[in-house]
Amino acid sequence: MTFQTYSLFILSITMIYFGRVENRLNLLQLQDDIDKLKADFNSSHSDVGDGRPIFTERLSNWTERNEKRIILSQIVSMYLKILENTDKSKAHVRNISEELYTLQESLSDGSKKMEYLKDLTKLQVNDLKIQRKAVNELFSVLQKLADTTSSYKRKRSQFQRQCKC
Numbered sequence: 001m002t003f004q005t006y007s008l009f010i011l012s013i014t015m016i017y018f019g020r021v022e023n024r025l026n027l028l029q030l031q032d033d034i035d036k037l038k039a040d041f042n043s044s045h046s047d048v049g050d051g052r053p054i055f056t057e058r059l060s061n062w063t064e065r066n067e068k069r070i071i072l073s074q075i076v077s078m079y080l081k082i083l084e085n086t087d088k089s090k091a092h093v094r095n096i097s098e099e100l101y102t103l104q105e106s107l108s109d110g111s112k113k114m115e116y117l118k119d120l121t122k123l124q125v126n127d128l129k130i131q132r133k134a135v136n137e138l139f140s141v142l143q144k145l146a147d148t149t150s151s152y153k154r155k156r157s158q159f160q161r162q163c164k165c
Helices: 003-017 024-041 065-084 091-106 108-121 128-162
Strands: none
Touching (some): 065 091, 065 108
């Protein structure tokens, strides 16, 4: 599968997942617009098929709805960055951009969660004050983790009882 096909696949999944596709005609229009965009980017170039997929491989590791919202919000943002420097006078570029902006708005909570994750990585864990606060919160964090893992185990065991595999 080529990058173009992956792009259409990701955009289609995102739009269907978040209810933006009212009918197949809209998706067919987007496919036509994406085909035009492929021509703009000369995406049939031989280097496109080299290596691994950019987005679809990463998306497959996210299974829960909220997890997918986080990763999809970032993927949509990346597409919008790609389209920032394209010719906006072309109707197909405008159509794709409008759909992506609409999707981005529906994924705003995913973007906020991603920003929170980025902020966590910036914490100065060598700072004594931060260490003290973190140690002070450790029991509460472990309680939340225990609650999360026990509810996951309950759901899993309930599914196994229901499943006649």
